[in-house]
Each structure stands twice: as C-alpha cells, then as structure tokens.
Amino acid sequence: MTVLGSLMLWLAFLVGLWGTLAGFVGGLQGRPGLAESARQAVFVLCGALVVAVVSLEWALFHHDFNVEYVAAYTSRNLPTFYTWSALYAGQKGSLLFWATVLSGFGSLALLLTPRRQRPLLPYVAAVVSLVATFFISVMLFGHASPFERLAYTPADGTGLNPQLQNPGMVFHPPMLYLGYISITIPFAFAIAALVSKRLDVEWLVAIRKWTLLSWLFLSIGICLGMWWAYVELGWGGYWAWDPVENASLLPWLAMTAFLHSVMIQEKRGMLKKWNLGLIIGSWLLSIFGTFITRSGVISSVHSFTQSSVGYFFLFFLLAAGTASFALYANRLPLLGAEAQLESMVSREASFLFNNLLFVGIAFSVLWGTLFPILSELVQGTKVTVGPPFFNLVNIPLGLALLALTGIGPLIAWRRASLPNLQRQFAVPATVGAFTLLILLVTGMRDVYALIAIALGGFVSATIVLEFARGMRARHRQYGEGYVLAFARLIARNRRRYGGYIVHAGMVMLFVAFAGMAFKTETEATLRPGESVSLRSPYGSTYTFTHLGISQYDALNRQVTAATVEVQRDGHKIGLLSPEKRQHVDSFGRPTFQPSTEPSIMSMLREDLYSVLGGVVNGTEQAVFRFTINPLVWWVWYGGVIVALGGVIVMWPGGGSPAVKRTQAGYAVKLVAEAQ
C-alpha cells in the first residue's frame, strides 16, 4: 500500500504542475481547452491525494511498523480514535493532510462557483494546483514522505505522545488546518481577479463566503487549542502567547479585519486596495504560521522537530509574497475608490479604525513573535519578549476594539447626526456606566478588568437593543409573537444578526479574559489528611484536603491518582483527582515522559484547577498545585456562541442583502452590455 501511496504522490505532483501551467496559460491566452484541463487537474489531484491518505490510514490501522511514520506515531495498544488521528499527528502526515484538504477545497470551489465567475476559474485552479504542488514537493524532495520504510520492522511502534491523546487534540489540529488551508481559496480568487483584471464586486462575493468559512474553522480551531492547553498541559491557563499560538492568531486577525472592511467595499466601493492587501496578507500569514510550526526557527513548545522542511517554507513564503505583492502593485491603478469618507462620525470611519486596530494588533503580535530573531540580527544579542509584552500592548488595543464593537454597528453610514447618536447610545452608555459603578462598589480595583466588563455591559446593551428594536418592528408590522419575531429576525437578516451574535460571544470572551486578572494559586506538599486553603476572588474560601493516592493500570498507561476533597466555606462540594500517567507500549515498557493530567471542577463563576506534581517516593505524601481560575467557563461558551454566530452568517440561501444587491448590480450590467 505504501507503494501505491508514493505513486499517488508522484502522480499528484505531475498533475499539479500541469494544472498550474494549464491554468495560467489557458486563462491568459483565452484557451478554453487548457482552462478546462486545469479544472480537471484539480479533481485528479484531489483523487490521487485521497488515495494516498487512504493508503496511509491502511498502513496505520494494519500496524505496518515497517513504515517509519506508522512506527513513530502509533502502537498496538493505541486507542482506535487516536490511530485515526495519527494521520496528522506528525510532520509528514500533516503535510499530506494539508495538500489533500487543499485539493478538496479547490475542487469544491471549482464546482460551486456560479457561472458568471467562470473567467476567474482557470487562475483559481492554477493557484490551488501550485500551492498543493508545493506541499507535495516538500514531501517528495524534503525527505518528508510519510510512506518511507525502515530497514527493519520494530515489534511495536512508539505510540502517540500522551499529550496528544486527548479528544481535543483529535479535532483541534484539523480545525486549525482547515482554517489555514481554506484561506488559499479566497487568496486564489484574489490572484485570479488581479491577473484577469476583473476587479468588480463579483469576485468579492465569492471571496467573502470562503473567508468566512476559513475564519470560522480558524476560530473553532483556536478555541479548541485553548481548551486542549487548559485541560491537558497542566499549567493552569489557556493562552500563553506562544509563537505557535500567535501564528494561528495572526491570520485570524487579518481575516476578521477583512470581514469588516469588506462591508465598506460592498456598500460604498471604498477600500479595494486595502481589502485585497488583507486577503493576500492573511494567506501569507497562514503560510508563515506553517513555517513557524515546522521550521523550529523560533523556539516554541508546539514545534515539530527542527528540519530542513523549514527552508522549503521560507523559500515559498518569500517567493509567493514577492510574486503576489508585485502583481498587486501592478494592478493598484485599477483599484481606485468610488467614494470618499464623508465624516469622522460615521460607520465607515468606525470600521476604518476597527481595521487599523486589528492590523495594529496583528503587527504587534508578529513583531513580538519575531523579536528574538530581529534583535539578534540587529544587535547581535537575542532579546525575547513574553506574555507581559503581549498583554501590555494588546489589552489597551483590544479594549478599544471592544468599544468599537458597540459603536460600529449602530452608528449611521456616511454621517451620523447628533440625534442619531443620542437615540442609539443613550441607553447603552448608561448601562456601561452602571456596570462600572456596581463593580467599583463591590470592590473591584483592577483598571483593565473594570474597563473590560463595563465595556462588555455597554456592548451587550447595544446588541440587546438592536434585537429588541427589530423584534418590536416585526411584532408591529406582521403581528408576530416575540419568539417567532426573534427567530425570523435572525433568519431574514443572517449577516447582520449573526454578526451581532458573534459580537455577543466576543463580549463573553473579553469578560472571561478580564476574569484571569484575578487568578490565584498555591502549591502545597500534603500528607493524607492534610489540607490547604485558597480564597477565591469572590470572597469564599476553598479547602482542599488530600485523601490519598491510588495506583492502577489502564489501557496503555500506569496511573497514579490523588483524591482531593473540596470544601467551599466548610461545605463539601466534590472531589478532584489529578493524575500522573506513565504511558507504556504493548510490552509494558514505558514510552515518553510521565505526563500530568489536571483535574478541573468547572463552575459558572470559577474553575478549581488541580495538578499532581508528584508523589514522594514510597509514601502517600504528594505535591499539588491548586488554582482558582475565575470565569473560564465563559471562554468555552463564548467560543461556542462566536462559532454559532459565524454559522448563522454563513448559512446558505435566503440571500443576504449584499448578495441581492450585487446580483441586481450584475443584472443591470448585463442589460447594459446587451444593449
């Protein structure tokens, strides 16, 4: 089967090269035969890669340990669930996964694109083929083929790293990958529009949905990553500003900026240059993220092993960046704005500031991530910046963004009048002020947390008000009950109200982030019967009592677990059982280092987070770390609401006003052309 897999990689490589060539030549010379051939090439590419994936999975499931990849990432006693996900657990497999998914998305894009955007498709096919061919060539020429065989056959494989044996880890990488990969589609459309000079509103509609999809995957992927880091790594937090985390945030920021500014282009024909720049930038950042993860140039806890694969990505990043920005610069004269900014107090202006903030945040994150390299180049000494830097820079910028989240959607287009401002903002501003007052009275003194939660109140009020207005209007006009009016309001205007739901989720996230300012923790060495207390930021006292240690064997691991009783203000509320796990292979030999398995009690107001540091040899005396993490629950549910809002915005059919308007505009153009 590995022979078949290798063969398929070569086939895909050749077909990919052909698709690239045929697409560009066919498009530029207007030869429909070649253009069609490029389209077919993407389908063949996809087919070949799917066969390659199937043959790798076949080797994984049949424990063919003669295959190096299978021996390195699986073992006989690895649960099936994780055997399946070993496909993307390692560098080589993930490259294959990436190329396959890209060709799949490319095929979908080619099949689903409406007839009127046909002229763009040869170039789309060419760009998709080119990017996929790059990934395949890394496998073939960078010693990264997952089908390489060993000179001998081990009796059992090494098994999957215990930290990856977590349900979150089965879904987190593919979600992030789906996000990273699908950005290639809007990028391909952008390049297609630039090459073919068809820079009207049509391509923008094609691009917006794909960007949304990619944004949605990336958002879910980032949230799952936070969740995994929180429940698995045991350091007690969910975001550490690690280079690899930053790498996933960068394209997300650029895309979020795009999804906002694209509205201005649709409504007012402004910002065309900016939007195209953002799309190209998002794509380059996603490749940059892949480079960071794989090259090991920046030390990160997430990196794959340092390897020559990094050079391939660096080269590709530089070549693709230069080529796309050269093309972009060449086409700039065609991207003039159709309107001017009329007033600072307008939705356009608030969106522009929103974009500047997103890009500013992205820039500072990029800067901080690359700072060790930059400082070494400039000064000769490596200087690093860590979480304090990112917090110092991004908390104020993030809070400004949060304020705009409330202002932007309500302020009038073009020019807002004073009565308009009063009508829209009197109530929300009062709610925000009241929130602040209540927090101050209850004794909260952290400035950023105060601002964050007060702004949260302000933004929530604007959202509630918008829903209330819409529902009342429907109630009056159609006599609908309020529940029905609520549902129809969202269904009839998915972009707008879906967007508000995303904003509501973001408010929850911001409030939850503010909660982390009040994190408290303690470390303790306890004998059975001994206890330690920790005071929560809400004033209650938690007591953790060590009850004892138990040891047992599970499927593929030896577990040492502590049992800890938790009391709140003297009342028992439950048990925690943090573990140390030693994973073993099917012969009982230890594999990997012992791993820590935190035990978490999650509540609405706070999480109790416990870690077993170790057991003193031969006794039941154990070392613990207990942490009270306020409002963590809200991060996960905020994330779910953001994703839900994203799905509503994306939901096909119904026809958002923008699409209709674009279609109407197109009809007018057709009529004009016909005459």
Place this chain on the structure above:
Amino acid sequence: MNAGTKFAIGAVLIVGSVGYLMASGVRETGQYFLTPSELSQKIAVDPSFYNVGMKVGARVVQGTVTKDLATRTLRFQVTDGRARYPVEFRGLPPDTFTDSVEVVVEGRLRQDGVIYATNVLAKCGSRYEAVPKA
C-alpha cells in the same frame, strides 16, 4: 478640516499608540536570551548583569538533577559545552523536564553564581515526535 484629514489624524493617533505601546513593551518587558557562555562573558565585562531578569537557553548536565519533592525544590546545572551554571528552581517542573533535555531557564543570576529560576521550560525539540530509537 475635511473628514479625510480628521481620519488621518485619528489613524496617526492609533498607529502612534501602537508604536508607543510596542516600544515601551519591549523596553519594559524585553529579556536577554543568552547561552551560558554569553552570560559569563557579559558578567566578566559588566557586573550589572547580576540580578537582571533574563532567559538562559542551555542543556541540562546529565546527572546533576536533584529533586526534593517535599520542598518542591529542583536543582540542576546547565551548560552549552563551555560555561556551566547551577540553577535552583522552586515549583513544579514541566512534564518534559528530565536531565539532558534542552531548557529555557527564566530567572536571575545572583552574586553567588547560582541562577535562581522563576520558570523552567523544557524545550524538548521532539515534543510531539517520539524520541528516535538509538
């Protein structure tokens, strides 16, 4: 003043504050990332490097790790092949910490020649890849 100019002022304000925040962020939170031999050279030239927060990237010297679980104290030595420093850390080390891994030690070098660490990161290059079989 037209809207374009006003917007430009707003934009300059935002860009300026991003720039200011970044510059002050680097100034206030930037830490040297040194190897043990770089650290010993700096210290020899400029004693003000004592008691300065920094990160030291090095390899743990095999056989030097002593762990006292009860007091949660971890002592070990780090080296880059030339210079060698003892490290003391109070707290729970990460799962990946063993002797002979690469570590990033965050802390201060005191006059007694010991690096007192506030954080130890085990930079296991093969974090997600199994240790290659010899």
